[in-house]
Amino acid sequence: MPRVCWYFQIHQPWRLRPYSIFDVGNRHDYFATDSSLDFDNETVLKKVADKSYRPMFALLEELLTEYQDFVFALSFSGVVLEQFQEFAPDLISSLQRMVKTQRVELLGETYYHSLASLYDPPEFADQVALHAQTIKSLFGEKPNIFRNTELIYTDQVAKQVGQLGFKGMLAEGADQVLQGRSPTKLYQSPNGELPLLLKHYQLSDDIAFRFSQRSWASWPLTADKFEYWLTQPFQNDDIINLFMDFETFGEHQWESEGIFPFFRELIKLLNSNQAVEMVTPTQAVTDLQPVDIFSSDTPISWADVDRDITAWVGNPLQHDVINRLYSLGDKLQHLPKDGAASLLADWRRLQTSDHFYYMCTKWANDGDVHAYFSPYQTPYEAYNNYNNVLADLLTRIE
Amino acid sequence: MDKPVFMIGWEFPPHNSGGLGVACQGIARGLQQIGQPLVFALPQQLPSGGSYRKVRTNTDFVSSSVKKDKSAASRSVDRLTTAEQAGELSELEMILVNSNLEPYWRQSKFTGFSSGDIVAESHRYGRVVAEVAASDYPEAKLFHAHDWMSVPAGLAARQKMKKPLVLHIHSTEFDRAGGGQPNQEIAEVEWQGLTKADKIVTVSHYTKQLIVNKYSIPADKIEVIYNGIDPNPDYHNQPLAKFLADRPVIVFVGRLTIQKGPEYFLAVAKKVIEQNKKAIFVLAGQGDMYQSLLVSSAYQGLSGSVLFAGFLRGKEKQMLYQRADVFVMPSVSEPFGIAALEAALEKTPVIVSKNSGVSEVLPKAYAVDFWDINKMSSQILELIEKPQKRHQAGEDVYRQASALSWRAVAQQLKHLYEEIL
Numbered sequence: 001m002p003r004v005c006w007y008f009q010i011h012q013p014w015r016l017r018p019y020s021i022f023d024v025g026n027r028h029d030y031f032a033t034d035s036s037l038d039f040d041n042e043t044v045l046k047k048v049a050d051k052s053y054r055p056m057f058a059l060l061e062e063l064l065t066e067y068q069d070f071v072f073a074l075s076f077s078g079v080v081l082e083q084f085q086e087f088a089p090d091l092i093s094s095l096q097r098m099v100k101t102q103r104v105e106l107l108g109e110t111y112y113h114s115l116a117s118l119y120d121p122p123e124f125a126d127q128v129a130l131h132a133q134t135i136k137s138l139f140g141e142k143p144n145i146f147r148n149t150e151l152i153y154t155d156q157v158a159k160q161v162g163q164l165g166f167k168g169m170l171a172e173g174a175d176q177v178l179q180g181r182s183p184t185k186l187y188q189s190p191n192g193e194l195p196l197l198l199k200h201y202q203l204s205d206d207i208a209f210r211f212s213q214r215s216w217a218s219w220p221l222t223a224d225k226f227e228y229w230l231t232q233p234f235q236n237d238d239i240i241n242l243f244m245d246f247e248t249f250g251e252h253q254w255e256s257e258g259i260f261p262f263f264r265e266l267i268k269l270l271n272s273n274q275a276v277e278m279v280t281p282t283q284a285v286t287d288l289q290p291v292d293i294f295s296s297d298t299p300i301s302w303a304d305v306d307r308d309i310t311a312w313v314g315n316p317l318q319h320d321v322i323n324r325l326y327s328l329g330d331k332l333q334h335l336p337k338d339g340a341a342s343l344l345a346d347w348r349r350l351q352t353s354d355h356f357y358y359m360c361t362k363w364a365n366d367g368d369v370h371a372y373f374s375p376y377q378t379p380y381e382a383y384n385n386y387n388n389v390l391a392d393l394l395t396r397i398e
Numbered sequence: 399m400d401k402p403v404f405m406i407g408w409e410f411p412p413h414n415s416g417g418l419g420v421a422c423q424g425i426a427r428g429l430q431q432i433g434q435p436l437v438f439a440l441p442q443q444l445p446s447g448g449s450y451r452k453v454r455t456n457t458d459f460v461s462s463s464v465k466k467d468k469s470a471a472s473r474s475v476d477r478l479t480t481a482e483q484a485g486e487l488s489e490l491e492m493i494l495v496n497s498n499l500e501p502y503w504r505q506s507k508f509t510g511f512s513s514g515d516i517v518a519e520s521h522r523y524g525r526v527v528a529e530v531a532a533s534d535y536p537e538a539k540l541f542h543a544h545d546w547m548s549v550p551a552g553l554a555a556r557q558k559m560k561k562p563l564v565l566h567i568h569s570t571e572f573d574r575a576g577g578g579q580p581n582q583e584i585a586e587v588e589w590q591g592l593t594k595a596d597k598i599v600t601v602s603h604y605t606k607q608l609i610v611n612k613y614s615i616p617a618d619k620i621e622v623i624y625n626g627i628d629p630n631p632d633y634h635n636q637p638l639a640k641f642l643a644d645r646p647v648i649v650f651v652g653r654l655t656i657q658k659g660p661e662y663f664l665a666v667a668k669k670v671i672e673q674n675k676k677a678i679f680v681l682a683g684q685g686d687m688y689q690s691l692l693v694s695s696a697y698q699g700l701s702g703s704v705l706f707a708g709f710l711r712g713k714e715k716q717m718l719y720q721r722a723d724v725f726v727m728p729s730v731s732e733p734f735g736i737a738a739l740e741a742a743l744e745k746t747p748v749i750v751s752k753n754s755g756v757s758e759v760l761p762k763a764y765a766v767d768f769w770d771i772n773k774m775s776s777q778i779l780e781l782i783e784k785p786q787k788r789h790q791a792g793e794d795v796y797r798q799a800s801a802l803s804w805r806a807v808a809q810q811l812k813h814l815y816e817e818i819l
Contacts, residue, residue: 021680021707022717025643320696380689383696390702391678395645398675 002184002234003279003287004270005197006072007147007170008246011113012048012080013354015039015375019385024392028342031349039375042087049088052250057094059249059260064101067271071103071280074246075147078111078131079352081138092138099139105280106135108143108166114351115312117148117157118299119326127348128164145169145281149353151199151243151302152309155190155295162192168285170243172302173198177294184237186285187294195285196294199243199302203229208244212257220258223265231276238288239279243302304362312356317383321359321390325350331397343396350386350393358382402435403815404531404538404555406548408499410440410492412711415684416653417736418568421601421625422544426490428626428808434815437535438490439527439551441497449496449526454489493530497523499547513581516547520587524550531555540596540815545569546584549591556594562818565595567605572612573731576656589613597818599623599811601734602755608731621814624759626804627739630716642721645678646782649722649746651715651737652729654685659728659751659768664691666726668698669775670782675703677782682707682718719744723788724781728768729754738763742799747781747791749774759802762794 014031033042063070074095084091098104110116111131116124132143146166148157153171161169173183183198206226210216218225230240245252253259270276279287303311313319325347332344358374359382376382405426409419422438429436444451499519528551531538542564543552549565556563571580571588592598592613598620600606606620648670652658660681667679681691681704688706695704710718719725725741725748732754739756742748748763750756757765766773781788 021705022641022714024641024678024705025645026641316693316697317701320699320701323699324702380692383692383701384706384708387701388705391642391705394702395643 001275001277002231002237003239003277003284004230005239005241005279005281005284007107007241007243007281008072008074008248009147009244010053010074010076010080010246012041012045012077012083013113013352014079014083014349015041015044016355016385016389019388019392021388021391024388025395028346028392028396030346030389030392037375041083045083045087048247048251049091051255052247053088053091055255055260056246056249057091057098059264060104061094061098063264063267064098064103067267069271069278070267071105071278071283073105073107073145073281074098075107075109077109077113077352078127078134079113079349081134096139099141103280105145105282106139106141106143107170107281108132108135108146110149112348112351113149113353114348115149115152115309115322115353115356116326116351117152117160118154118309119322120329121160123326123329124160125164145197145285150309150312152299153196153296153301154299155297157299158189158194158196159192162189162194166194168195168197168281170197170199170241170281171294172300172307173201173241174296174300174307176307177296177300181292182237184234184240185291186238186288187292188290190293190295193290195288195290197239197241197281197284198294200240201302201307203240204242204244207242208248208252211248211253211259211262221262223262223269226262226266227269227273230270231273235275238291239284306362310362311360312353315359315361315379317359317361317379318356321383321386322356324390324394328393328397335397343393346393347397350389355382355386359386400433400435401537401539402437402535403429404535404541405436405438406527406541406543406551406555407438408441408545408547410438413442415709417625417734418545420736421568421734424626424628424804425807425811427628428804428806429811430490431805432808432812434808434812436490437493437538439493439495439530441499441523441547442494443498444494444496447496450530451494451496453492453494455492493527493534495523495526495530497526499523513583517583517587520547521550523547524552524554527551528554528558532558539819540564542566542811543591543595546571546588546591549587553591553594556596562596563594564597564599564814564818565591566599566601567592567609567733568601569733570605570608570612572608573605573733574655574657576659576730578656597621597814599814601625602758604753604755604758605733608733623807623810623814624755624802625734625736625739626802626807627736627743627799628804629800630740630743641717642678642680645676646674646723647721648677648679648724648726648778648782649718649741650679650681650683650726650728651710651718651741652683652727654681654683654687654691656687657730657732658683658685659730660685660687660691661694662728662768662771662774663726664695664698664700664704665771666728666774666778667695667700667704669771670778671700671703673775673779674782677703677778679704680707680718680722681705682710682715684709715740716744719746722746724749724778726774726778727751727754727756728766728774730768732756739799739802742792742795745792745796747788748795749777760795760798762791762798764791 110127145168146161147170151172183200187196299309359379361379407422411419540562541555544566552563571585592615609615650663654660670677719741725746727750729751735754735756738748750763751768752765
């Protein structure tokens with residue numbers, strides 16, 4: 001009997017303000033809110049809260065009350081929690097009520113939604129610990145399963161995640177690694193024997209990307225149809241991992257396209273369907289035995305058609321700012337304590353992967369996705385603005 | 399009253415993308431100061447349509463009702479300059495001819511224009527200008543055209559009205575090609591103008607020599623009149639003065655295009671930063687090489703140390719000159735290079751390419767071969783590490799630059815007009 005594991009990712013970066021050369025050495029409020037900007041952090045957060053977080057949180061709360069078999073996992077970056085607390089504290093209360101039901105599992109990740117796992121393992125450990133502390137203090141829970149930024153996976157990262165005490169990890173069911181094997185089983189990493197739950201990207205993306213796409217042969221997607229897809233072909237499989245951005249609901253797929261009623265109906269059907277069971281990631285790794293090794297030395301992720309890390313580190317612009325940024329880690333460790341706290345926080349906020357995503361120059365299938373999420377007209381402007389901020393940070397540290 | 403000079407150009411602040419506009423403004427202002435009347439024809443996209451319209455404006459900005467295009471209109475117009483000088487100047491009569499001529503073909507190439515389109519458009523512009531001149535300004539005493547895009551207009555007007563044409567060369571196609579292949583169509587227009595004009599003015603001996611060599615024009619047909627500069631407006635804005643604090647700042651101001659040698663500036667930056675990690679290099683300007691320069695800078699590991707400021711004008715540009723410890727102009731070929739004077743007026747030491755006209759009026763500037771990365775790097779290191787030397791170098795170029803003025807340029811032009819009439 002197949003299990004269905006839902007996981008939704010909630011994240012918003014602290015976007016940079018427009019920062020000119022005349023600001024370098026002059027002001028350090030890189031992330032200040034300024035309501036005159038289109039991509040002002042407060043404005044964006046409040047907009048997404050109205051379109052997605054609030055209606056979907058309300059729906060999830062209702063579904064948890066109505067359907068006893070409904071369980072799911074959530075993961076949020078520390079930086080989005082900061083913004084919830086500052087701009088929409090009611091969302092924190094809603095999350096706390098959901099977590100109280102014991103049917104919502106919170107996952108571990110880096111506080112800053114960073115690429116530290118690939119560039120600075122000690123810093124990675126610090127950010128994971130910082131995230132865990134935040135989850136503990138807000139929700140009283142200790143994350144048990146890890147999801148890395150954008151599902152980035154390497155064997156080396158899995159090894160460190162295991163050493164940090166996690167009982168499992170999420171990863172993309174990337175074809176280049178699966179090599180024809182199905183993502184509907186539990187796998188494990190080669191060296192840490194960490195259980196791995198692999199995203200079923202076709203079914204996940206049917207909801208996340210294709211739900212409103214009129215050119216798609218299966219449009220419109222109904223709950224009946226999707227329930228059938230989940231159960232019929234997978235009667236002998238173990239698990240279908242439906243992993244997606246939370247903002248799928250209401251932000252990427254609009255309310256007017258019927259995404260909320262679709263999800264409500266789907267949960268109702270799955271709840272009454274005896275042939276399928278909804279599970280949390282922890283239940284999954286407890287119930288199932290790994291069937292095989294899933295191994296990749298080169299990083300894979302859930303981004304773009306490439307499912308690698310070229311969305312963040314694919315061109316010299318991205319490579320250089322990332323290298324410069326992470327080269328500051330050692331210096332920051334040795335700074336005198338007073339004054340170092342704000343520098344450290346700025347350094348870490350600049351590690352958020354979105355900054356590098358905006359600099360992506362791949363303009364193939366995914367170009368419009370990148371453009372949609374970017375505050376900048378071009379990736380070059382994104383680099384330019386970040387470059388100025390980096391100059392200021394270097395001045396403060398060196 | 400003296401009869402007017404009919405001037406033909408193609409850019410004028412605030413719709414300028416480079417030094418030509420600055421020079422046209424300076425010349426117009428200088429002529430007005432010495433009582434020489436003039437009328438100025440310019441191409442400009444007119445939202446209201448029609449073939450042309452006339453406006454009266456002071457020489458500091460074109461009336462806000464005639465924005466050239468969307469991108470130009472969105473650039474900031476710094477009205478501070480206006481307040482200071484408007485009082486002493488009479489209004490300038492401008493003829494805005496409806497045209498989408500873009501000043502720099504290589505930049506336009508980037509937006510999809512071919513050189514053929516632009517040459518054809520310059521001829522169409524020329525026909526309208528000649529018609530307006532004949533119908534509305536029969537009293538004009540001569541035509542004074544600036545650079546190749548005004549050549550068809552100058553020649554058409556000259557022929558129609560049988561009056562002399564002065565061709566003022568601020569830049570040739572050989573300069574703009576930056577050592578590469580000049581565009582033949584454009585070079586042909588230049589050659590036509592140089593051959594048929596009654597007198598040629600160049601902004602330096604460097605350019606005069608180039609025209610003699612490349613276009614076989616007799617040297618005695620060419621008179622050198624250097625560009626001038628007027629004192630910078632005095633901005634009192636303290637908050638900005640702190641920017642880039644505690645870092646040696648080395649500045650490039652110019653179009654990001656092969657002629658200006660921005661890639662040599664990056665190579666110098668790399669070398670200097672190896673020796674002095676605190677140095678910051680700033681490129682101010684736009685151009686067809688913008689994206690490739692960003693990538694090149696990042697590829698060389700210069701992120702956080704080389705910054706791109708975009709096109710600056712007015713107060714911001716002056717702030718940058720003031721803040722700069724060294725100004726560098728590594729042009730492959732630079733007929734003049736007004737930016738070096740602007741920097742000198744802020745007492746900033748100047749390093750200029752030997753292939754530049756401005757080095758003729760700033761003998762105290764450091765003149766180098768544009769390709770000599772080692773020499774430029776060691777000069778910069780010396781200047782940023784020795785405050786005494788830097789101070790002296792700044793004072794030296796300041797003294798030379800402040801002796802120049804657009805009024806003096808206008809007097810030389812007036813003298814030249816009298817000679818040919």
